[in-house]
Ligand SMILES: Cc1ncc(C[n+]2csc(CCOP(=O)(O)OP(=O)(O)O)c2C)c(N)n1
């Protein structure tokens with residue numbers, strides 16, 4: 366089991382995390398907006414996460430931390 | 434559970450002002466992670482003029498702002514006065530290859546013991562997307578709206594290839610960040626560029642191919658594709674100079 370921690374404040378909705386997730390379980394929220402005005406990225410299926418950290422590595426804004 | 438991935442300690446908590454998907458963020462992370470791995474207390478960075486002008490807000494070490502293009506000269510001065518500090522210059526392509534061409538060439542030729550992080554997004558990002566010396570043939574910019582033309586604008590400058598012809602540099606590599614595999618390779622290159630300085634080997638420069646989604650007029654994912662498909666063929670990745678191999 367892996368756990369992703371999103372520092373949503375830093376997210377700019379660029380979608381690079383979404384593009385590299387091998388399980389396609391990250392998406393940009395359609396409802397949650399951070400204080401900068403960006404729709405934030407989120408993990409949509411916790412169970413399927415393998416903790417590869419590709420999303421975290423791809424993020425240019427260090428939004429995602431990974432625990433395993 | 435243990436943390437297997439976190440933000441580098443060498444970066445402050447301040448949110449960056451970079452556009453969504455801009456590679457400057459990734460270039461900061463690569464640099465900061467490399468410094469985190471060094472067992473050195475005194476780190477001094479030199480920030481450029483360009484979109485990374487506020488880099489001094491983001492790196493968790495002493496920083497000095499340089500005049501446009503002068504970062505390698507400023508870094509030279511700092512390194513010579515404080516030789517036990519690890520000194521790096523962080524520069525864009527307009528900063529390094531246009532107004533600052535003399536400074537980078539001479540710092541490289543002197544073999545200054547500094548590390549240069551060169552973020553090449555083939556455009557002047559900060560000022561609104563004007564053509565840079567690195568803008569590719571056919572690439573559109575606000576000052577070449579039908580695409581760069583050889584007849585009118587001449588050829589782009591391949592900085593890594595050019596500097597590797599000099600005797601001074603120790604290590605020159607061009608890397609990319611368009612996917613996870615390339616980020617991993619880029620990290621190794623940046624690590625080595627800092628390790629070389631610790632070992633007193635002389636001038637190291639890593640050229641990072643970068644996106645500027647805003648001025649390229651593409652979204653961040655299309656921009657990374659453009660780096661992979663177009664930029665990497667015009668600016669081939671790889672090690673252009675490595676004197677550490679010759680010594681070994
Ligand atoms: C002496 C001087 N000339 C011109 C400028 C205007 N200027 C600011 S940033 C820049 C180019 C930046 O391009 P680059 O180094 O590629 O950085 P990027 O924003 O693309 O990361 C220019 C020409 C300036 N600030 N100072």
Ligand code: SF4
Pocket residue numbers: 450451452454455456457484554558559644645646647648
């Ligand atoms: S203008 Fe371009 S280089 Fe500057 S922050 Fe935005 S995407 Fe990055």
Ligand SMILES: [Mg+2]
Pocket residue numbers: 483525526527552553554555556557558565
């Ligand atoms: Mg630029």
